[in-house]
Amino acid sequence: MTRMRFLTGTGIVLLLIGGAMQAYHPKLESPPVTAEIQAPEEVRQILRQRCYSCHSNETKLPWYDNLAPAYWVVRGDVLEGREHLNFSTIGAKPEAVQRGMLFESVNTVQLGSMPLPRYLAVHRDAGVTPDELATLRHYLETPPAPAAAPAPATAAETQFQHWIASNGKPMGTRPDTQVQPEWNGVPFLPEYKNWKPISSTDRWDNHTMRQILGNDIALKAIADGKIDNWPDGTVFAKVAWLQQPDGKGGITTGAFQQVELMIKDSKKYASTEGWGWGRWRGDDLKPYGKDAAFQNECISCHEPVAHNDHVYTAPIGGAQ
Amino acid sequence: MKQLFAAISFVLLLSGCSPNPPKTVYPQLNREAEVHGGLSWNPRSGRVITSWINPGGTMTTLYGDDMAVNYARSHADGAYPAGAKLGAVTWKQQEDARWFGGRIPAQVASVEIVVAGGPYERYEGSPLAAVPGSDAERAQFLLQQRAAVMP
Incomplete structure (x- = not known):
């Protein structure tokens, strides 16, 4: 009986705290997409599905990510992720820079540091599949059109x-x-x-x-x-x-x-x-x-x- | 009070669960690229003069002893003082397992040693063994390589 009361009490306190936490909900802005990464559609599709949640201005959060305290963690990750690599604006940079970022992205995926392991622990289907990884690698292995002449x-x-x-x-x-x-x-x-x-x-x-x-x-x-x-x-x-x-x-x-x-x-x-x-x-x-x-x-x-x-x-x- | 404590622990657990990245890279020496064999001089005990990539998937680094390096870094003519020692190690390449986009040394394909005003030697195999004969043209090619700029 005492145990029952303890559990019910804990539940109520949890609900109260959980409810109170929702009061603090700083906004996660979605600035306009000014220059999306230049890449074939099949590559962009993978990036949209696997990376854009944190690395673009087109963040789409599932409902459970909108609940504090998870929301606070996710919001921080998105803001930090955009700062490091934002697929909605990187298209303004030279082609070599865009490709360089894609190489870095493939490497972080291959070495298991992206998506963030703590993100993957909750969003189990967010990881890049072997087929998708192969598509990204194949794109990068194909030499780009010789844009810049080699350094004289x-x-x-x-x-x-x-x-x-x-x-x-x-x-x-x-x-x-x-x-x-x-x-x-x-x-x-x-x-x-x-x-x-x-x-x-x-x-x-x-x-x-x-x-x-x-x-x-x-x-x-x-x-x-x-x-x-x-x-x-x-x-x-x-x-x-x-x-x-x-x-x-x-x-x-x-x-x-x-x-x-x-x-x-x-x-x-x-x-x-x-x-x-x-x-x-x-x-x-x-x-x-x-x-x-x-x-x-x-x-x-x-x-x-x-x-x-x-x-x-x-x-x-x-x-x- | 107890309930509050339990609730707070639960909340901390929720927001603090952050697994570490998986261990995909371990400290490891590139053992297969080591230079083994009875060489007259170990080129990798010297300093880097320059490097190049050969057609067909091998890569070479040219090293020199103090006399060779000091000369190469201040002259363009390859007229090394007699006795200056140069050594070229050529490796087969492999994809860098830690960086898609890079190739790194795999097994040693050959080692060449040339002494200015002296002999040219070539080693192949594992462990490396001297290949009989000389190659004046190749020796000249090695002596003519300019140093890579290191400001």
Whole structure:
């Protein structure tokens, strides 16, 4: 009897609290669709069904998502999702940027970080099916019409001549080595170019080729096989060049595009997953972004490999 | 009071259930791409000079010792000082399981070592073993590759 009364009482209190929570229902705006992603209809169809709830201005919530407290969580996810990738406005960006975002989307799906696992736990039929994934991959594997002409070889030549002419002087004494730190304060480390090789990538998605280099601490961790939690002081550099076709079916290293650093310091960079993130573009090494928020791009793109200490590269040992 | 506590726990449970992303990526070395064999010099103990992608699905990185790298990064003529050591590792490619849109090294297809003013050596197989003979043209090709710009 006492038990019965306890349960009924709990039920009533729950209803009262639940009802009271509905009073706080901040609006979820639906701004106009200004430039939907440019892609074939079959691709758009998949995106609409699987991604648009959070990544577009055409959010359609099922009734249970409209009930607080679930509504508060979903609303936050939608606002954050739109900020990172909004299929209703991305059509205004260059084609390469749109394709780049689709590659990132496919990767987050393949690695299981999208749709958000907590979203999928409630919306069980929201996941991308293997057939749909195959359709997206097939679209991206098909090369786009050659829109932009490849970077002229002369630009790479000028860059090279300038670079070799400025070398041969001690590091740090040249005015052009005074590179600005990133917006988040992460310093540029000019010694990156003397670090040892870890791996390389042929990035056919964005027509670049890359070398991944590591400092001594990174190399020691690789030699010791301790790569699940990289030691403080580890630094990786990822250097990217444009792919330059050699006219004989091969591809050579074209103009330098950028260098990115990941600096491990579990205390100093605790708020950014233990890593200091930076990217310097062009041969004048201009810090990427317009404020410290640029690092959200780094972190969200590396989120699928969170269980791998946010590192994508599988290192090739034996570089000591 | 008890009821209120139970209710609040229930609400917290509802809004706080957030499973972690599934573990699809584990810390792993790319073991199959390691360079094994009795080489006269391990090119990957040097520094990167440049890299290229060959027709037919292989990728090469050219490394050099200090003498070679310092020269390559300040000269365009490939006239390395005698004794400068260069090494090219060529890998078969595989799709990067962690990034659709990328290809990364798989098994080593060959290792070539050239010493300026000295011999050219080529290694193939697993473990790598020296392939007899020399190839002056190929040695010259390797010496003529310009360094990739690293400002």
